[in-house]
Amino acid sequence: MLHVAICGGSGYTGGELIRLLSNHPFVKITAVTSEKSAGKVVSDLFPHLTNYSDLTYEPLDKKDLLPKADLFFMALPHAESQEAVDFFFRHGKKVIDLSADYRLKTPTVYEEWYSTPHRFRSTLKKAVYGLPELYRKKIAKASLVANPGCYPTGAILGLYPALKHKLIATDSIIIDSVSGTTGAGRKADMAFSYCEVNEGFKAYSVGTHRHTPEIEQELSAINNKNIKVDFTPHLAPYDRGILTTAYAKMKSNADTKKVFALYKKAYANEPFIRVLGEGRFPNVKNVRGTNLCDIGLTVNQRTGTLIIVTAIDNLIKGASGQAVHNMNIMMGFKEITALETIALFP
Amino acid sequence: MLHVAICGGSGYTGGELIRLLSNHPFVKITAVTSEKSAGKVVSDLFPHLTNYSDLTYEPLDKKDLLPKADLFFMALPHAESQEAVDFFFRHGKKVIDLSADYRLKTPTVYEEWYSTPHRFRSTLKKAVYGLPELYRKKIAKASLVANPGCYPTGAILGLYPALKHKLIATDSIIIDSVSGTTGAGRKADMAFSYCEVNEGFKAYSVGTHRHTPEIEQELSAINNKNIKVDFTPHLAPYDRGILTTAYAKMKSNADTKKVFALYKKAYANEPFIRVLGEGRFPNVKNVRGTNLCDIGLTVNQRTGTLIIVTAIDNLIKGASGQAVHNMNIMMGFKEITALETIALFP
């Protein structure tokens, strides 16, 4: 049994880690932390976990935690994660960081977008970006995995085959994304109270969202070419799921059929990607509760634009499920272990 | 008192016409038609109108209806509207057609996108596109007004000042729109049943939606230049409202401040347009139940892209409210009559 600890276990991603790992045959959760809820039991915060977890929250005391686990899931807010990740990593533990702190390879880019210094640059160099479909081999050998952001996961998986095959003009990429409200985290904030969000729909952080440099870093890496994108997130009145509609001008004259073939091939062996048939487009409802990424696409012959639509569950493929996937790869477990759930529909 | 008839009064736009016109001091609804519900009273179909309307649905018998009204609102499905519109128009009545039948000026374009012939081409030539902000003067003199589609209303109003001032490259326009489910109309259709739509989000008619040529016609007319756009509609789990996020590459080097100034000026005298302040973006929730169009925008300096976001209530500014606005202009009533409602929030 692998002993794991969850640092920051009171939010939605923490709750999902507990839920997913409770079903994992080779894993035992030995500690879960929360500063505010220390002393409470998990089911006080998550009544749905009544009878499924008997853990008590403890404060994040690094020295105390060190001997308790072999692998640490870090689900802390960005900036707060930096130091603890570094600590566990330096003490020889495996670490999967769900915060943004170890995703951006260039510290100055991190500092510009997150308005806080990165104080652990040598550790940062060891971090592997944990998108299994692109970096499976590196992840298998890594001790520190930076789990991707929710928006980047859907955006990168949607654009990867098109960029790899140089189908599109790299200066024409528009990424328009819509997230359910779990994306805002679990907190007391009037702007995310029920009646403010319900029956509403809006764009936010237009042109300024922090996931932009992460998307750009990974798209740029595909063919080693500097790429800038327009990324606009929107907030929608449902719980889970990100739908991303990406646009780019075709350089190639490949039609929809050909592009489909390339996508099908690119993801042929991926357990969590479903490239849908021609004329079919994803719905977040069909991936809810799963680690899947559904992909649909079309080439608009009238305008020469490739339009790709992807759907993920932001809490699972966009966070905790991908983290468990990364753990499975790092530990040599079968990749789909504890992630085989079929979507809960409707 | 102006006598008006509503042809097709059992759907959501019909219901909204009854509601809005019931509050109009200079209008009396004299007839409302429905083939399926003939003989029923309005409140059988719309219990919220109990005590507010004593009308009984009648079948659409053109000769019978002719003497009953001076102005006809046509809220029929496309193709079904063609002949009745022509009939009332030829008999000297004023007509406001909420269907798509008289919006596209080129019959072959209509026939291509709607897969049905246009049999009343001479009447079509007389139709004025009923977007008051662009065609107020023509509407004032018109006898036949083609009320704009819901998506085109939000898209055109968002792009009009940018195109008029030649700020953007006309071959780079992406229009990404999200509609509440009233956009699908009132009908028995499993795909729009509660549990299929709720907690879901999807794109549909990707690259093929029938509002595309309407948007292109009107954008092209602004500077008499042929424009093609990528338009992707999405279906969201809320009742009312369309949010449109439009993208185009800047040709001008105007910054956000300058572009805002141009937008504020362009719409300075418009009673139903609110250009929001810098850094503010619209939410469909803030226009629900109103004839307003809220507009926010930014110039992304990193990518040279102008991003414009607009919000309307699809049933009001996108349909019945705009129809009443057109009627007010055609009849010389004060434009805001019966349309002064403040949004119902939350």
Place this chain on the structure above:
Amino acid sequence: MLHVAICGGSGYTGGELIRLLSNHPFVKITAVTSEKSAGKVVSDLFPHLTNYSDLTYEPLDKKDLLPKADLFFMALPHAESQEAVDFFFRHGKKVIDLSADYRLKTPTVYEEWYSTPHRFRSTLKKAVYGLPELYRKKIAKASLVANPGCYPTGAILGLYPALKHKLIATDSIIIDSVSGTTGAGRKADMAFSYCEVNEGFKAYSVGTHRHTPEIEQELSAINNKNIKVDFTPHLAPYDRGILTTAYAKMKSNADTKKVFALYKKAYANEPFIRVLGEGRFPNVKNVRGTNLCDIGLTVNQRTGTLIIVTAIDNLIKGASGQAVHNMNIMMGFKEITALETIALFP
């Protein structure tokens, strides 16, 4: 023009008061208060009111406010309202208090359920319970009106004719109510954040809700008989509306038809009550945005139980609309002024 001030104008009921009174032809809002938002303009907090209100929030300084208005709407939290109400009342102003502070006639009952002393007992004696259908004449002469709670409004209106006509056993009353989430107010509270409420449904304050003594006081007053009830509120995932299902054993052998006739007669002249036809039951959706109370009922012959269902918009008939109705009565305005809105459906 009547000058009115709104004390506590940053919550949902405050926002609704501003919206409703902005449409009132005989009223001018001269001040609106908020401690937290003093200095901000109304549209900073309520973007939907952009262009409709140019008021700036000010702190509640009683002496400052005194000369500014003839009538004060108090939309403060309970306990906070007591003193300010007393102050304005003693200085000869008309006051409509939307808090619970002046609803319960027996101070000890107030103190038991609200866990706070009532320090203004002589003023309390002057307060009239502002349910126009029961107390219209008293309200017309009152200077201080205690605006009813949202749940009591729907419950009392549903049971009033049955009790008045002694149709039901007074020891058998069960009141099961369901409220939309605006009932929780506008605040930062994780328990009312979108993802906690959405797709959920629960009972709360089972057997202990503070509206219980208010309901009991008013039901007891109908025939001067001491009545206790079981009242269970539930929280539902929608914005507006309370549906109340009330049960009581029939003492009379009147059937559904006879009971309907009594209800129709009892409310025949009420502008805001719609007793629906036999076999029809209300839906909160049909009263949303209105000051209406819809009522349906049936006598279950199998069990001898009268089942009454009522629907109101909790923010309007259950709060701000009823307050405006009370103002209209107190000032001798036509009762429906500014309250004629038809429900926004869907």
Place this chain on the structure above:
Amino acid sequence: MLHVAICGGSGYTGGELIRLLSNHPFVKITAVTSEKSAGKVVSDLFPHLTNYSDLTYEPLDKKDLLPKADLFFMALPHAESQEAVDFFFRHGKKVIDLSADYRLKTPTVYEEWYSTPHRFRSTLKKAVYGLPELYRKKIAKASLVANPGCYPTGAILGLYPALKHKLIATDSIIIDSVSGTTGAGRKADMAFSYCEVNEGFKAYSVGTHRHTPEIEQELSAINNKNIKVDFTPHLAPYDRGILTTAYAKMKSNADTKKVFALYKKAYANEPFIRVLGEGRFPNVKNVRGTNLCDIGLTVNQRTGTLIIVTAIDNLIKGASGQAVHNMNIMMGFKEITALETIALFP
């Protein structure tokens, strides 16, 4: 491997049976029927099952199906189920009927409430009511199990210990239930379209719902005493879950603590029942996607009323999950097999 067939596999309960049984280690689905969708594959109707089921719908040809399976799940509309159930049962197959056809033991009661004759009375006598918590031993020996209705499941489980221990007056039971919209089934019906249900809340079938005699039959059986109840179902704008609030007058003077103790004891060994702690009440959100029934309760000392609140997922504990539970019992599998899922929260 047990071979099972699903008759009526295109609705929500059919979809859930496919989903749940796909995860069952000892079961293979060999056939799934649908008249309308014969020839289509499962993922045409349920895109979320893409990659998880390769079955093709076939028409319900009884002779054809007979050799294909050892156990038949019947998820057909009531009345349609009667004959097919009888056929498979008479041919020695195990049958679990999710329709209402074999639940009511008295054919005349069935005929009165369902307005259709029961033509298979001798088979009806063999049917066991499939509520495992009450009839586990009979189910283990049964060949024909009538799977309980969704509302009865939550109502009976909530009242069972109170009745068994004679805590409550049997002529005072009120059952007030609220269902998510999946309860209406998967169909094209305007009344259940998104915009009709969303932001609405209503009671329906007041005093006349067909689950009433089923509830009464089972409550009456507990102490062999004839019981009539008032049962009022409501429709709520969420997908899954039934919350039942039941009221009855206490005969005993047991307080909340004592009643809790009796409930805890009654359900101590039940794998799918969670009696929550004092002061805790269920939320449908905490059982979504599970076969659990959560129970909270209180004795209102002011009125002498016991108030019990239960929550289930109507598609799982209220239908397909309970059917799988019954299968597990009938076949001697471990009861929780394929039903161990933790709720998907949020």
